[in-house]
Amino acid sequence: MIGRIRGMFILGLCSASALAAGTGYQPPFHPDQLKGPPAGRPNEVLVLGSPHLSGMPDTFAPAQLEPLLERLAAWKPEAIAVEAVSGLQCDYMRRNPARYADSVSSYCVDTGPAQAATGLDVPAANAEAERLLAQWPATPSAAQRRRLAAVWLAAGERNSAVVQWLRLPAEQRIAADGMTDALVAFLDKRLQRRDESVLVAATLAARLGLERVWAVDDHTADSPTPKEVEKAAADAITKAWDNPYSKARAAADIPLYANVAQPDGLLAIYRAYNAPESAMQTYRSDFGAALVEPSPQAFGRNYVGYWETRNLRMVANIRDVVGQTPGMRLLAIVGASHKPYYEAYLNLMHDVQLVDAEDVLR
Template sequence: MKPTLSALFGLCLAALAAPAPAQASPNQAAPSQVDLAAVGQGFAGPRTQVAVLGSTHLSGLPKDYDLKALEPLLERLAAFKPDLIAIKAVSGEGCDHLSRYHELFDGEQAYLDRGDLLGLYRFLNAPQTQQAAIAADFGGNLRERSSERYGRQYVAWWEARNLRMAANLREAFGNRPGIRVLDIVGSSHKPYLDAYLRQMHDLEVLDVQALLAPGTR
C-alpha cells in the first residue's frame, strides 16, 4: 500500500518538529563513540527497577533442614513488592558446565550449619564474595594455557549464557515499563546480569545488599 500524500506530509512535519541533533563546534572534538546513556535521558514514566538476587542451590539442603530459616529472607523480598519474579532454569549443557566449574565459598557451610540463610544470602551477594569467586573461576580459565584454549571457550560460553538470560529477562518485562522485577539466579550469574542490565536505557539495577540489610522488612 502506497502512503497517502497527507501521511507523507505528516511525517515531514513531525521530522521538522523534532529537535535537531547537537552539532559539535569547530573547536570541539567529535565523540569517539555513541553515548547510549545520553539517549536514555528524559524518557516518559518511572524507571523499571530490577533486583538481581544471587542464590545458592537450595535443592542440595538436607530433607530435614528447617526451612523456617528462610522467613527473614522472604520477608525482605516481599517488602520489595515485585510485580514480576524471574528464575533461572538450567539446561542439560548448563548442568554439565556447572558440575565442572561450581564455585566453592569457604563460609557458605557455616551459615547453613547455624540456620542463618539471610546471612548466607548477604554473603553470596556481597561484591567482595562475588569478585573473589569470579577471579578464581573465570579469571583462572582465561589464563588456562592449553593449545585449544578450553578456558577461554568456557568463559565465552558463560558470557553468552548470561547475555541470553539478560535478553530473556528484558523481553519478559519489556511491555510493562516501570514495574519492579526480582530475578533470582545462581550467585555467579549476578555480577554479569547486573552489568548487562545497566546498559539498558530505562532500567535501574537495585542494590540487593540494601534490600537484605539489617532492619529492613
C-alpha cells in the same frame, strides 16, 4: 562440574589467536551513561544471587526462608524471573536432539501428560495461557486456577503452575478442570522440592498475588563435548579452578552453611552472596582463572565464551519481560555466580535501573 562446562565447544568463540593484545579499540558509545529519565515510573530490577537450595545441608528447612521472603515481599516486585528454561525453548531444543538431547534431559519437564489432559502442545498452551491471563478476572474461581495450572504444565511452565497451585486452598488442589491425578501428584511433589524457583520465587509470587513467574534461563549455547577431548577439557578447567580464590570462597561458605538453622542463618548466606565484594571473588576463582588457563586447545576460553553467551541471552530474556510493561519492578532470582554478569549486562540497558540487593536484605 561437567554441567558447568557443557557447551563450551559450541560456537568456537575463543580460538587461541583471537584475543588481540592490549585493550584495543574502545567504542565511543556508552549506553549505561544514557539512561532516561523515562516518562513515568522507571524500570527497576533487583538481582538476587541465590545458593541452589538443592545443595543445602540436612539442617535446612523451608521455614528458614521466611526472613528473606519478608524482605523481598516488602520490596513489592511486580514480576519475578527465575533460572529455569522456558517451555518454548525446551520445545525448540527437543526439535534439535543431536545438539540438545542432554540439555532437554537435564532442564526440561515432560509435557506429554499435560498435553494429553488439555489437548494442547507447548506452543498452543503458551498461547492459551496468555489468552487466559489477558481476560483474567480479579477474583478467579478455583476451577479457573486449576485450568490455568493445567495449561501452564502443558506449556512447560511448571513453576507458574506451582504459583496457581499455591494460590488455591489446599482442599481445592484436586483433579478437575484439566488437572488429572498424575498432574496433581506432580505439583504436590514439586511443592516439596528444595528449589529456589519454588520455595522463593513461586512462594513469593503467590504471596504477592502474582499469577506466574518468568522462566529466563537459556541453554541454547549448550552442545555435547566431543568424547575425544572431554577428559582433557574437564581436567583443564578443574586445574584452573584449583586456586587460592576458590579455596577462600569454599572456606567462607563453611560457617555460613553450618549456621543455616540459626535465626537468620539462611539470610546471612544471601547477604554474603549478594555483597559487593562477592562479584570479583567469583570472577577470580572461576571465570577469570579459566580465561588464562593455558591449554593449547583454549578450553578455558571456550568455557568463558559459553558462560558469557548464556548470561547475555538470559539478560535479553529479562529485558524482554521488562520491556513489555514499562515501569515494572522485577525481581530476578539466579544462581549467585550469574549475578555479576546479570548486573553488568542489565546496566547497559537505557531503561533499566538496578536496585542494590544489600539495601533490600538489611
